[in-house]
């Protein structure tokens with residue numbers, strides 16, 4: 120039997136007494152049932168719960184086919200999307216690819232480079248990207264559930280133009296893959312009119328829970344990652360976490376600890392990694408928990424650090440600053456590659472005491488030492504052990520966090536599946552840009568800005 124993801128709570132037990140968990144159990148079990156039975160607030164967006172079992176197999180095969188085509192005819196796939204239409208794909212691709220994937224020579228590289236657009240409104244970023252695309256064959260996967268988000272829409276308009284200039288109208292259309300709602304939104308209208316290959320984001324799966332739909336799967340597959348194993352990992356995790364027994368349902372335990380910690384003032388969670396490849400898992404995690412729990416003036420603030428890098432910058436604060444922090448560490452038990460540290464005849468750098476040991480051995484001791492130091496500094500530590508960094512275990516990890524997030528949101532007493540707060544900046548931006556329908560707001564906002572300036 121395959122080893123699975125394991126949650127280690129032993130470094131948290133000095134901060135959370137048994138009875139605190141016991142008292143929370145009835146509420147936690149109810150929250151768990153609400154997720155399993157799709158019976159809570161926002162349940163029209165709980166399609167992700169059964170996705171690893173019920174995903175569209177015809178579409179999955181089409182993803183494999185299109186990925187093959189892109190691998191043959193493109194040096195680069197540009198993935199256009201923001202938030203949930205971007206972070207999941209990037210998280211998985213970065214976690215499972217070579218650390219220097221975009222710096223490998225053409226002969227070392229087996230799959231197209233994946234580049235990203237539409238996740239900011241930086242004109243310089245976009246212009247730089249166009250320069251890079253000048254000399255390469257490329258395709259575009261434009262992803263937007265609503266089909267109307269400004270950032271990706273602008274990027275797509277510019278990239279479409281670049282494709283047409285390079286390949287002509289007809290060939291350009293064959294290099295565009297649109298992932299969007301099955302019937303609504305500007306992107307759907309455009310795709311139908313232009314005849315792009317399209318993939319569907321199911322109605323009942325919200326952006327931040329969509330990595331295991333075509334949103335994540337097409338770019339992930341193009342990058343050479345085994346999406347069948349990714350789905351299998353999520354599938355097995357789903358099975359395991361259906362039980363409400365605290366031995367096996369680790370997302371339930373994690374959700375309980377988070378909520379006990381929050382109630383005693385630990386309102387900032389740091390997701391920690393010891394592998395640079397996991398940086399974007401943290402970005403994905405931050406959107407997942409931030410958009411799901413940060414509402415009604417409550418929630419844990421999700422943040423992240425990369426160790427040991429940030430031990431030399433944020434380490435001071437974590438050890439010694441305001442005591443409102445807890446850490447959740449993703450620990451990879453077996454690295455993909457390792458290097459033995461050699462002995463030197465003259466021990467000028469003083470490292471001979473490590474001769475014969477591996478770099479990962481040192482990384483592991485850094486993890487153990489930091490855990491002890493930080494818990495001594497009153498920072499509770501929860502540790503998620505992944506046996507290895509591969510597609511199967513990432514599938515598990517994704518499902519673990521998605522389920523934990525939903526349970527945790529219900530324990531907190533929020534609707535984990537809406538995001539009303541994201542609209543405020545959009546309304547102001549549209550008004551300031553002069554979009555039709557925002558005339559009144561435009562006048563009010565311009566007056567406010569004038570007052571602020573004076």
Ligand SMILES: O=P(O)(O)OC[C@H]1O[C@](O)(CO)[C@@H](O)[C@@H]1O
Nearest residue numbers: 202203204263264265268326541
């Ligand atoms: O896929 P879409 O509709 O472009 O949305 C992208 C992102 O923007 C948000 O809707 C917030 O504005 C996120 O929830 C979402 O992940």
